Amino acid sequence: MSADNKYTNDAQQRLLKVVMLLGEDVITGIAPAQIAKALNVPAPYVTRDLDNLKTAGWAIQQEETGRWLLGTKAGALGVKVMASIDRADRKVSEARNRFTRSN
Incomplete structure (x- = not known):
């Protein structure tokens, strides 16, 4: 194992790939067999x-189809990221205004 990836864990990397796959279809979801095939x-x-994703609130299973969808935690994270970007944007705008005001 090289120094570049000594902390990399296959199971954790796979879990992130599953999240990305779930994000591809947030309406009808994806079947576990499709995920297994996509990730080989x-x-x-x-x-x-x-x-594990279900336990953490990152995935939900549709009872009627057995397909899986992203859970509410994924959406909540997206909202937090956008709010953080908005706050940073306001601070940049305030700084820009301070330097561009004519006295």
Whole structure:
């Protein structure tokens, strides 16, 4: 293992890939078999990953179809990121205004 990736963990990397896949279809969701195929991993890995995401609020399973969707935590994070960017933008605008005002 090289120094560049000594902290990289395959299971954690796969979990992030599952989140990205779930983000591709937030309306109808994605079947676990599709996830396993897309990631080229055994189905039990996907089952464990989805269960962990569900526990953390990052994924929900549709009862009627068995397909999986992003959970509310993903949306909440997006809202927080945009709010943070908006706050930073306001501060930049305030600084710009201080330097461009004519005295």
